[in-house]
Amino acid sequence: MVDQAFGVETVELDLPAVAGAFAQRLHEAGMPVTPARSADVARALAIVRPQSRRRLYWTMRSVLVTDPAEVRIFDRAFREVFGDGRPDQAFEPDAQHVTAAEEEQRAPESSTSAADGAAQEQGMWGTSAPSDGDDDRPPVDIPLALASGEERLAERSFDSLDPYELAQLYDLMSRLRLATPQRRTRRVERARHGRRIDLRRTLRTSLRTAGEPMRLARRRRRSVPRRLVMLCDISGSMEPYARAYLQFLTCAAAAGPNTEAFVFATRLTRVTRALAARNPERAMQRAAATAPDWSSGTRIGDALKEFNDRHGRRGMARGAVVVILSDGWERGEPTLVGQEMERLAEILGSLYFLAPLCKPSGDDWRGELASAAVPRALSDGGIYVWPGCGEAYGLAYLEAQAAGLPVVAQATAGVPAVVEHGKTGLLTPDGDVAAHAAAIRELLTDDGKRQAYGQAARAFVLGERSLTRASQHLHGLLNEALA
Secondary structure (H helix, E strand, O other), rough: OOOOOOOEOOOOOOOHHHHHHHHHHHHHHOOOOHHHHHHHHHHHHHHHHHOOOHHHHHHHHHOOOOOOOOOHHHHHHHHHHOOOOOOOOOOOOOOOOOHHHHHHHHHHHHHHHHHHHHHOOOOEEOOOOOOOOOHHHOOOOOOOOOOOHHHHHOOOOOHHHOOHHHHHHHHHHHHOOOOEEEEEEEEEEOOOOOEEOOHHHHHHHHHHHHEEEEEEEEEHHHHHOOOOOEEEEEEEHHHHHHHHHHHHHHHHHOOOOEEEEEEEEEOEEEOHHHHHOOOOOHHHHHHHHHHOOOOOOOOHHHHHHHHHHHHHHHHHHOOOEEEEEOOOOOOOOOOHHHHHHHHHOOOOOOOEEEOOOOOOOOOOOOOOHHHHHHHHHHHHHOEEOOOOOOOOOOOOHHHHHHOOEEEEEEOOOHHHHOOOOOOEEEEEEEOOHHHHHHHHHHHHHOOOOOHHHHHHHHHHHHOOOHHHHHHHHHHHHHHHHHH
């Protein structure tokens, strides 16, 4: 019997491609894997450089698996891609920690042992001559998928982007299709199912049928997109974000003729024409050169007053969607900002104020939620804070207490009817800001009281304010009235 000669060959693989392909396989198997986690796997493989299937298994599992229920899915996918055909194959963790340098030192000790180890650990990190049973194993196709940079950009702050990431951001922004809400004009257009009859067209078509109007022509009011007006702060405090916001203005200005762009610091400058160039880099340079007050102080009130006097009242902002990009750091008179915002609100359609510093680290601003998402959001909270100015009854307090949240509110109007002070929450005097802040601080610092109030709040709602209890009470009142 002649022994078959074999050798060992080191194969360098594209780690991002391997990690992305395996993550795609896990995603198709039903395991939630994000592109960012695929990038983490690629970095882990570059650091560990596993020389065995067992170490490859534990490296990937430590990064990708976040729940015990995902272990079975991960094991099945790993056996299909990197396994040796045994369905019951298990990988135990290493008995001791061995660094990559120690493995390289041990490798040349014995050529026979190295060859045997390579023969046993055939897979993605090494190849050897095929054995007798390798020909019977069906090939496994791995879909290639790289980690996308779009999700990573979504988690980055504008002030930390390098020039390459800014270019990626501009590419993403250029794909946006700005769709403002529709507004009805005074002009009309033909419509098969319009509400109004077009008498002129009906009479004109009746000439074809001897003056008999056989078909009524109809019309409706025409709907057009609302104008989009953007005002971007380019003061010194906004300088880290100005480049990214200016790219957004450039993409928005290129979306169509129904868009207006302004920049302001100590004065207001219209840059709509400057951003109309086909070359985006040249457009941003022209816009920067047009504004003489770049990286200077912030005069939001003066800029809004100039906009209202020169542009807003003349029709530019009438019924429009106005977006203000600023951090809100006003160096002028704050009352002027409030007055000009009230003037602007009288004529515009809707107003959005986007501030890069409005979300401190650790806070989760969820904004307006759908009705189905409210119970989940309440269950994630610790306490429910709502002053309740003029609340007639307070269904929102009942929803929060049903989710097990203690309430901090003011003892005004109908709030005491749904919140029991000292049992399901804390009620403070109407208008007493200091007492309200002290009540919030008390529940935040006292875990025992917060949990006790939350349990009592849920029991109160289920026992006294539930739909069953309300129907029983109504039934009793009706019986008394009919008796």
